Amino acid sequence: MLRLEDPVSRVKFVGTRWESKLKKLGIDSVRDLLFHFPVRYEDFREIYKIADLIPKQEATIRGVVEEIDTRRSWKRNLSITEAVISDDTASIRAVWFNQPYVKNVLQPGTIANFSGKTSGSGDVYLSNPTYETIRGEDEETKHTGRIVPVYPETKGLTSKGLRNMVAAALGGIGTVKDPLPPDILSAVGAPGLTKSLRDIHFPDAVEDAFAARRRFSFEDLFLLQLFNLKRKITLAKSESIDVPVDLEYVKSVIGRLPFLLMDSQKKSLWEILQDTGKKIPMNRLLQGDVGSGKTVVAAIAALNAARAGRQTAFLAPTSLLASQHYNTFIKFFGDFEGGVALLTSHESEVFYGHELSSEIAKAKLANEIKKDKVKIVVGTHALLQKYIDFPDLALVIVDEQHRFGVKQRAELLGGRRAALVPHFLSMSATPIPRTLSLTLFGDLDLSIISEVPKNRKKIVTKVIPSKERSDTYRFIRNEIKRGRQAFVICPRIDPPDGAAEQNSYQAALLWQVKAVKEEYEKLSQKIFPDLRVGMLHGKMKSADKEQVMEDFMERKIDLVVSTSVIEVGIDVPNATIMMIEDADRFGLAQLYQFRGRVGRGEHQSYCFLFTETATPHANRRLKAIVEAKNGFELAEYDLKQRGPGEFLGESQTGMPDLAMKAIQNPELVKSTRELALKTLKEDHALKKYPLLKERLGIFERMIHWE
Ligand code: ADP
Ligand code: MG
Numbered sequence: 001m002l003r004l005e006d007p008v009s010r011v012k013f014v015g016t017r018w019e020s021k022l023k024k025l026g027i028d029s030v031r032d033l034l035f036h037f038p039v040r041y042e043d044f045r046e047i048y049k050i051a052d053l054i055p056k057q058e059a060t061i062r063g064v065v066e067e068i069d070t071r072r073s074w075k076r077n078l079s080i081t082e083a084v085i086s087d088d089t090a091s092i093r094a095v096w097f098n099q100p101y102v103k104n105v106l107q108p109g110t111i112a113n114f115s116g117k118t119s120g121s122g123d124v125y126l127s128n129p130t131y132e133t134i135r136g137e138d139e140e141t142k143h144t145g146r147i148v149p150v151y152p153e154t155k156g157l158t159s160k161g162l163r164n165m166v167a168a169a170l171g172g173i174g175t176v177k178d179p180l181p182p183d184i185l186s187a188v189g190a191p192g193l194t195k196s197l198r199d200i201h202f203p204d205a206v207e208d209a210f211a212a213r214r215r216f217s218f219e220d221l222f223l224l225q226l227f228n229l230k231r232k233i234t235l236a237k238s239e240s241i242d243v244p245v246d247l248e249y250v251k252s253v254i255g256r257l258p259f260l261l262m263d264s265q266k267k268s269l270w271e272i273l274q275d276t277g278k279k280i281p282m283n284r285l286l287q288g289d290v291g292s293g294k295t296v297v298a299a300i301a302a303l304n305a306a307r308a309g310r311q312t313a314f315l316a317p318t319s320l321l322a323s324q325h326y327n328t329f330i331k332f333f334g335d336f337e338g339g340v341a342l343l344t345s346h347e348s349e350v351f352y353g354h355e356l357s358s359e360i361a362k363a364k365l366a367n368e369i370k371k372d373k374v375k376i377v378v379g380t381h382a383l384l385q386k387y388i389d390f391p392d393l394a395l396v397i398v399d400e401q402h403r404f405g406v407k408q409r410a411e412l413l414g415g416r417r418a419a420l421v422p423h424f425l426s427m428s429a430t431p432i433p434r435t436l437s438l439t440l441f442g443d444l445d446l447s448i449i450s451e452v453p454k455n456r457k458k459i460v461t462k463v464i465p466s467k468e469r470s471d472t473y474r475f476i477r478n479e480i481k482r483g484r485q486a487f488v489i490c491p492r493i494d495p496p497d498g499a500a501e502q503n504s505y506q507a508a509l510l511w512q513v514k515a516v517k518e519e520y521e522k523l524s525q526k527i528f529p530d531l532r533v534g535m536l537h538g539k540m541k542s543a544d545k546e547q548v549m550e551d552f553m554e555r556k557i558d559l560v561v562s563t564s565v566i567e568v569g570i571d572v573p574n575a576t577i578m579m580i581e582d583a584d585r586f587g588l589a590q591l592y593q594f595r596g597r598v599g600r601g602e603h604q605s606y607c608f609l610f611t612e613t614a615t616p617h618a619n620r621r622l623k624a625i626v627e628a629k630n631g632f633e634l635a636e637y638d639l640k641q642r643g644p645g646e647f648l649g650e651s652q653t654g655m656p657d658l659a660m661k662a663i664q665n666p667e668l669v670k671s672t673r674e675l676a677l678k679t680l681k682e683d684h685a686l687k688k689y690p691l692l693k694e695r696l697g698i699f700e701r702m703i704h705w706e
Contacts, residue, residue, distance in 0.1 A: 002172035004031040012168040021157040022165075033169050034197050036162070037216070038149035041209060044115040047145055051089035053118050060115040060145045061126075062134065063087040065106045085114060085126075093125035106131060113144030130160060142167050147203050166201050179695035180219060181688070187675060190215040218672060223699040225676035226686075230696075232283070232443040233684060238421045240281035241394040243308045245273045250304055257296065257332055259453065264288075265297050268447035272301045272425060275445070276395060282423035288449030289631045290429045290596025291456065291571075295328050297449070298397045298425060306338040306375035310394035313422075314378040317400050319344035319542045320549050324571060325399070326378040330357055339374035341365055345382045346542050350374060398426045429596065429631070430589050459599040461607040461626045463583075463619070472608055473527055476559075476577055480531055484576040484603060485552065486559045488523065489594055490515045491582030512563045513537045519581065520561045528559065536562040564590065573601030583609035584618035588634055591625050 002010060008027055009016050027033050044060040053059060068083040081096040081103055094114055096102050106112060116129030132144045142148075142163045151162045178185070178193035185192060191199065196212040203209035250273070254261055261269070268286055275282035288294045302312035316322040326342040330351055337353035341360070348365045351357040360368070368374045370389045377383060377390075426444070464472050476486055490512065516537045524533035534548045534557040551557045553572055564586075578598045583591060591609070599605035609622050628634035679686075686693040 001174055002030050002169065004029065004034070004173070004176065006030045008033050008165075008169075011165055012172060014165050014168070018157065018161075018165070021154055024154045025152060025157070030169055030173065033165060034173070034201075036151060036166070037200055037213075038151050038209075040150050041203070041206070042115070042148045042150060043206070044144055044148050045146055047113070049089040050085070050087050050092045053092065053124055055118055055121050055124055057118045058116070059118065060113055061085070061087065061092070062111070062113050062145070063091075065108050065110045065112065066091060067108055068103050068106055070100045070103050085112075093123075094127075094129055094131075095125055096128055099128075102131070105133065113141060115144040115148065142202070147206065147209070149201050163201075170198060170201065177691055179689075179691045180222070181692060184222075184675065184679065185215075188218055188671070190218055218668070220699075221668065221672045222676055223696055225673045226680065226692075226696055227700055228443040229673075229676055229680050230684075233680065235281050235283055235421070235443070238281060239279055240421050240423055241310060241392075242279045243276045243305045243310050243394050243423075245277055246304060246307045249307050250300060253300055253303055253333065261296075262293070262449070262451050262453065264448065264450045265293055268449055269297045269300055271445075271447045272297070273304060276301060276305065276423045281421040282425065283444055284425050284447055285444040286425060286427045286447045286449070288427075288429065289452055290593060291600050292429075292449040292452045294427045294429070294449060295325060295399075296332065298399075298427060299325075299329060299333065301425065302376050302395060302397065303333060303336060305395045306336070308394075309372075309392065310375070311369075311372065311390045311392045312376045312395040312397060313383055313390065313393060314376060314397045315383055315399065316378065316380060319347065319380050320546060320570065321399060322378050322380050323347070323546060326351075326357075329376065329378070338376070339368065340376045340378065341369070341374045343377055343379035343382055343388070344542065345380065347546075393422050395423045395425065398424070400428060400430075429593065430635075455602060456599055457602075457604050459578075459595060459605045459607050461595065461609070463609045463611060463622045463626060466610075466612060469610070472579070472610075475606075476579065477528065477531070479577055479606075480528075480558045483574075485555065485557070485572065485574050486577035486579060487575060487594075487597055488519065488559060488561045489578070489580045490519050490561065490563055491585045510539070513539045516561055516563050523559065523561060531558045532556065533558065534560040536560055538563055564594075570597055571600060572597070574603075576601070576603045576605040577608070578606070579608045579610065581610050582612065583622060584611050584613055584615075588621060588625060588637065589631075591622075592628075592631055592634055595625070 006029060008014055008022055008030055009019055011030060011033065014022070014033075022028070022033070025036060027036055042058065044058070046060065047062050048059045050061050050063060053061070063085040064087070066084040066086055068081065070079055070081040072079050079098050079100045081099060083094045083102075083106060084091055085094055086092075110133055112131045112133045114126055114129040114131050116126050119125045119127050130143045130148075132141050134141070143160055149159065149163060149166075151159045153159055153162070176194045176197060180190070180193070182192075190196075191211055193215075196215045198212075199208040200212035200216070203212070250269075254266075268288075272282070272284060272286070275284060286294050286297065298314070302314060305312050314325060316325055322344050323342055326340065326349070329336065329340045335353050340351045342349040342357075343362070343365060348360050348362045349357045350360045350365060350368065365374070366387055366389070369377060370391060372391050377388075480486060516535060520533065520535040524531075534552060536545055536548050540548075548557065548560060549570070552560050552575075555574065576598050578595055580586070580591065580594055586594070595607040598607065609625065611618060611622060624634060624637045628637065679689075683689070686696070
């Protein structure tokens with residue numbers, strides 16, 4: 001008897017011969033093979049009489065092979081096999097190209113089914129039909145005379161081959177134990193695992209295939225919800241430092257800001273302060289449109305923690321952003337004496353209020369942190385290194401990264417107090433549609449900054465066809481002459497096939513750099529030789545990048561050409577032009593982020609989307625960016641267009657495809673979540689359901705978010 005975890009080579013007909021081909025499809029085990037689902041089906045249920053066939057029809061016939069022969073066409077280097085097949089109504093020709101072995105199988109007198117498409121006109125014949133010899137009248141067929149699965153294929157392994165393997169695996173496996181218990185299956189009206197596996201591959205009716213598919217989507221969603229809710233429950237059971245709210249202090253800090261906080265900023269801040277006041281670790285996502293002012297909200301939470309004598313680690317994805325956040329503290333809270341530090345791979349600075357920020361040796365800074373003399377440390381992942389030990393860490397803030405494991409959080413606390421888990425606040429400008437956040441981030445509480453500061457003007461956004469390029473350059477020059485600044489984003493270029501298969505990320509990076517360098521040459525020498533042009537890309541040293549950004553902020557550079565490193569968080573209010581080359585190559589969420597780099601000050605801002613390919617699809621997407629009222633609207637659109645996988649980007653892989661699709665069904669998400677909650681409430685360790693528990697374990701390992 002086969003088991004799911006057996007290597008696929010144990011399946012009859014597979015053996016070691018097909019191992020490498022199957023591996024190309026990601027199939028190692030029997031489970032992988034059975035979960036290699038069809039992309040579609042062909043309906044060959046009805047068996048036609050040959051006399052009834054018409055041109056250009058998908059059909060199955062059953063007949064006897066009258067004659068068969070193979071000849072070579074030397075001119076086109078083809079082998080052509082031709083057969084005459086007849087039933088009790090008529091006979092028809094069937095033709096196969098480059099399949100000489102057909103002749104061995106379909107010897108004259110053989111009875112077989114033939115499924116395929118009839119030729120276009122005149123003398124009707126079957127072109128390359130799939131065939132299946134028939135021994136007994138009621139033998140079950142796999143390739144013909146039924147609803148036939150069509151699989152994702154690979155070179156040398158067709159759907160026909162896969163069908164044989166899947167059928168053999170299904171035959172060998174008997175009844176498969178179902179991780180979903182009967183009461184849950186009946187609650188959602190889903191078929192059991194054994195039936196679902198059969199029906200998704202070889203359904204008797206289309207509805208059966210759909211029901212099976214629904215079951216698997218449900219299963220994945222259900223596991224995802226259990227996973228999230230379990231994390232939430234685990235977190236709720238662990239302990240954190242409760243930071244009291246010093247309301248007077250918080251008010252005075254807000255009062256000294258050069259602007260009024262918006263209501264939703266205040267509300268979010270209040271939600272955060274309430275949470276950090278508890279002994280249960282906070283797990284909160286602060287969402288707000290680009291430029292909505294999330295940083296200052298997070299910063300005030302950090303100041304409140306410092307006031308209570310507690311430390312905060314403030315993590316940014318890039319060193320550029322880390323130093324920007326650090327400078328936000330100095331700019332807005334210059335009288336804070338508790339010690340703010342900046343720590344990236346190449347920088348370490350500290351600020352104790354009033355005086356200037358000063359450089360400090362890393363070891364010395366680490367020591368200050370350890371002695372609790374620095375309350376707030378802003379930095380990149382450099383902060384997570386072992387030698388950085390926070391004795392009093394209460395709050396971890398992470399900008400533009402949604403997830404951060406409980407384990408990592410505990411590690412930040414160092415050995416001594418690892419029993420405590422710090423409060424956690426993540427910030428994101430990527431607007432995540434509600435259904436998605438409930439599913440992927442179901443364990444996070446949400447605070448939303450729903451408005452942007454009132455002084456902002458709407459950004460004029462235009463799609464620019466190539467013939468208007470020089471006009472646009474003229475416009476940009478004029479703006480710069482009036483004192484404004486501009487960004488130019490270069491396209492994401494995919495390296496040519498096979499350029500560097502081993503390390504495609506590195507290869508992609510190199511190609512991006514190449515694009516930026518070329519664009520930089522062109523703009524600085526040909527288009528704007530009179531302007532000061534700078535360049536930014538991922539291969540530059542952090543210090544050099546920072547220098548360019550600093551020069552840009554200080555208006556020593558008019559225009560900066562960049563890869564997508566500029567994407568998140570950069571705040572330069574005097575920059576009013578965002579020009580994006582080959583805009584159609586970027587995701588909408590990313591374009592939206594790019595655009596968010598401008599429109600941050602008092603001046604009218606512009607976003608120019610250049611595109612060379614004018615496919616209707618590309619144009620529709622770009623139009624969505626022009627018309628969308630806010631990031632959420634755009635996110636919903638993007639989600640519908642491309643599905644969650646692409647929407648979120650590569651980093652979220654590990655999510656099963658079907659679950660990804662199911663996420664687009666809000667009703668299913670909602671009911672699944674409720675069911676998962678009920679299940680865990682009644683039996684949080686899943687004692688009643690050992691198989692489900694085991695399955696969840698596999699699922700957790702599969703999702704590599706942490
Ligand atoms: P994001 O939410 O995209 O991270 P930032 O925190 O960088 O946005 O804020 C964008 C800009 O808005 C900053 O220059 C910040 O000082 C400013 N800002 C924040 N809150 C307000 C407000 N209530 N009124 C005016 N400007 C604000
Ligand atoms: Mg930000």
